[in-house]
Amino acid sequence: MCELLGMSANVPTDICFSFAGLLERGGRTGPHRDGWGITFYEGKGCRSFKDPLPSSESEIAELxxxxxxxxxxxxxxxxxxNRGAVKLENTHPFIRELWGRNWTYAHNGQLSQYQRALRSHHFLPIGNTDSERAFCWLLDQVREKYPKRPSNMAPVFRFIASLCPTLKELGVFNMLLSDGVYVLAYCTNNLHWLTRRAPFGKATLIDSDWVIDFQQETTENDVVTVIATQPLTGDERWQKMNSGEWVLFKQGELVSRGGE
Amino acid sequence: MCELLGMSANVPTDICFSFAGLLERGGRTGPHRDGWGITFYEGKGCRSFKDPLPSSESEIAELxxxxxxxxxxxxxxxxxxNRGAVKLENTHPFIRELWGRNWTYAHNGQLSQYQRALRSHHFLPIGNTDSERAFCWLLDQVREKYPKRPSNMAPVFRFIASLCPTLKELGVFNMLLSDGVYVLAYCTNNLHWLTRRAPFGKATLIDSDWVIDFQQETTENDVVTVIATQPLTGDERWQKMNSGEWVLFKQGELVSRGGE
Structure with missing residues (x-):
């Protein structure tokens, strides 16, 4: 298994605190030694940092x-x-351009008998993970249904969410997907989220002794949602997602949700 | 104008020395203050570092x-x-997936009246530079001509080179393009290259006082080609490319060339 971390915010916000908690699990407090990656959107552009090295030993992760x-x-x-060797091309997040936008995706879980079920045409996997194949299949379905970019993207994400049960039938499929404006989370068995907004309080990382006082770091209008496989802090109320449930965030706010 | 830097090698080689020379031009010895980017291939995977900040002030560039x-x-x-604001989405190199491979591209120059001439369908620009539009147009032509991945990629690069004069007619088009195995360079007015192989000697950066003794850093079988807008070292013989000329490298060796 892997660990996912996502963020949606209404003002540009750094993720250092949460990322630090995640990194501890990359070889130190957790068994996730086979690489790490993170993608930050800035406008329509995005940049990724990736390393097939364990995150707890990675100089790039430190930066x-x-x-x-x-x-x-x-x-x-x-x-x-689990599926696919420890190589850079198998390191999440995976990114593709669709309609002149960067689409970014990361998956936690494992799929079986997916080779035939998840054929794609427009988007092809570069590495050999089940995860990237599922991503290419999802984007292929989207491109078939919407040959041109729709002006309203919320229905596109709801369409993607409607495809996820097909992937869940193939195994464990916990997922984060973003176009830089929306962040979609789909849960099979392990995904939690919380929204921080005024009045802000203090929070303590579970995996290290870092304590942050969000009151000092934010303005009263900030809305920041964090999504993670397991809660990262011990003194906040994380919402555990149900199996088959999905949540869609925009600018930190929950804008749509559904489930089986 | 911008500056390009490319490398093709037969063994995994670091580019710290050449990149250090390039970075000096990013705001210190040169006027190229509007961002920088670099993409490294590792197998079929690649990772990019990018920053809209001047490279001489960027902490990521330092790393x-x-x-x-x-x-x-x-x-x-x-x-x-010149074309397109200083934003992350306008920062080179640009990357797209084609046939399950990462294609990476950077452009130096400026095109005019390109909006109508360079329409594309499969690949769409994310930012608003002439450079990315030309990249999308090139890949669209490739995908049209080769709907499936050919087993031999050299003809694909020769086909791409045959399209470049069309871009040169629209202005200045110096370019680097790679699929991770081949590196293609096309010149309108400013591009130089050199191949380092045994017996290796010393080299001194023009833009700083860094001297390297490649004898100490290499084995006698290493072949490393560096391509740059302007020579980076003062004591080596760089080959200046002619207008309309292209060169194709694989594992450090020149495998094909041509021109108008």
Missing amino acids: VKRYPIKSCAVVSHIRQA | VKRYPIKSCAVVSHIRQA
Whole structure:
């Protein structure tokens, strides 16, 4: 299994605190030694940092933890390989361009008998993970249904959510997907989220002794949602997602949700 | 104008020395203050570091300069904006997936009246530079001509080279393009290259006082080609490319060339 981390915010926000908690699980407090990656959106552009090295030993991860890149949408992943060797091309998040936008995706879980079920035409996997194949299949379905970019993207994400049960039937499919404006989370068995907004309080990482006082770091209008496989802090109320449930965030706010 | 830097090598080689020379031009010895980017291939995977900040002030650039990421194919760019604002989505290199491979591209120059001439369908620009539009147009032509991945990629690169004069007619088009195995360089007015092989000697950067003794850094079988807008070292013989000329490298060796 792997761990996912996502963020949606209404003002550019750094994710150093949450990312630091995730990184501890990349070889130190957790078994996820097979690489890590993180993608930050800035406008329509995005930049990714990736490493097939364990995150707890990665110099690049140290930089990202320390360097406050501010973003309104983030997708991150640390990997414990099951399908696909430990290589850069198998390291999440995966990115494709669709309609002149960057689409970013990360998956936690494992699929079976997916080779035939998940054929794609427009988008092809570069590595050999079940995860990237599922991503290409999802985007292929989207491109078939919407040959041109719709002006309203919320229905596109609801369409994607409607495809996820097909992937869940193939195994465990916990997922984060973003176009830089929306962040979609789909849960099979392990995904939690929380929204921070005024009045802000203090929070303590479970995996290290870092305590943050969000009151000092935010303005009263900030809305920041964090999504993670397991809660990252011990003193906040994380919402556990149900099996088959999906949630869609925009600018930190929950804009749509559904489930089986 | 911008500056390009590319590398093709037969063993994974770090580009710290050449990149350090390039970075000096990003705001210190040169006027290219509008961002920088570099893509390293590792197998079929690649990772990019990008920043809309001047490279001479970028903490991420400092890490890349110091941290020896070893690669057989590298594409890098520092930007002095002409078309398109200083934003992350306008920062080179640009990347797209075609046939399950990462294609990476950077452009130096400026095109005019390109909006109508360079329409594309499969690949769409994310930012608003002439450069990315030309990249999408090139890949669209390739996908039209080769709906499936050919087993031999050299003809694909020769086909791409045959399209470049059309772009040169629209203005200045110096370009680097790689699929991770081949590196293609096309010149309108400013591009130089050299191949380092045994017996290796010393080299001194023009833009700083860094001297390297490649004898100490290499084995006698290493073949490393560096391509740059302007020569990076003062004591080596760089080959200046002619207008309309293209060169194609694989594993450091020149495998094909042509021109008008």
